[in-house]
Amino acid sequence: MFDFGIADYQPMWLGGLSxxxxxxxxxxxxxxxxxxxxxxxxxxxxDDEWFCDCPVLFDFDGERVEVNHQKFGDLSLTWxxxxxxSPVLWPGCxxxxxxxPLPGLHALRGLPLKxxxxxxxxxRDVAQGSIDVSFxxxxxxxxxxxxxDENGLSFAxxxxxxxxxxxx
Numbered sequence: 013m014f015d016f017g018i019a020d021y022q023p024m025w026l027g028g029l030s031x032x033x034x035x036x037x038x039x040x041x042x043x044x045x046x047x048x049x050x051x052x053x054x055x056x057x058x059d060d061e062w063f064c065d066c067p068v069l070f071d072f073d074g075e076r077v078e079v080n081h082q083k084f085g086d087l088s089l090t091w092x093x094x095x096x097x098s099p100v101l102w103p104g105c106x107x108x109x110x111x112x113p114l115p116g117l118h119a120l121r122g123l124p125l126k127x128x129x130x131x132x133x134x135x136r137d138v139a140q141g142s143i144d145v146s147f148x149x150x151x152x153x154x155x156x157x158x159x160x161d162e163n164g165l166s167f168a169x170x171x172x173x174x175x176x177x178x179x180x
Contacts, residue, residue: 016066016080017102019095023067023080023088029132029177032143036089039077040128040179046072047124048147051117051154052096055110062114063107064162069096070147072125077145081158085142116154116167123149127180131155135173146170148178 015021026032054066067080067088078090096109112118131144139158146155155166170176 017100017107018066019098021067021078021094022090023082024090025082025086025088027085027087027143028141029130029143032087032089032130033177037179039091040089040130043072043075043077043125043147044127044180045124046075047122048120048149049073050111050121052109052111053113054100054107055113057106057108062165063100063102063105064159064164066100066107066163067094068156068163068165069094069109079145079156079163081142081156081161081163083161084138085158087143087145087158089145114165116152116165120147120149120152120154123151126150127178129170129179130177131157131170131174132177133158133173134175144174146176 050071052069054063056063067078070077076092080088100107126148129146133139133142142158144157157164
């Protein structure tokens, strides 16, 4: 199994709402009310940009959820598995974990989580049925979405082709 160059990282790929909700619903629900203390992303030092193939780590008062997408519909949520102080060893790349490297993440740090959501893509395209993970706060949100074989990040509310399934 490919570990994305991250020590001890073992993604657990699931597809579809029912599989993800069954496996992770209770833990996602348990995050409600916890404070977002840190978001870690892997940064490409050579290109000075987010390396969006690696998981995004959300730390809620010591409960860390690692979100990662691959292919058209694979989602991996892991818990407290990854140490962002460890190096990322990807051949040919100079990568490093960075806390809140994107401006929209700074605005959410320190806020209590209102609820976690699984967003099901309902569009009539190849991504239909894929699942995104969204964290809603009183004054904003962040969503890690499937950007077709990598992660994407959004701070916008769910769109018309996303059906929200809230865990709070």
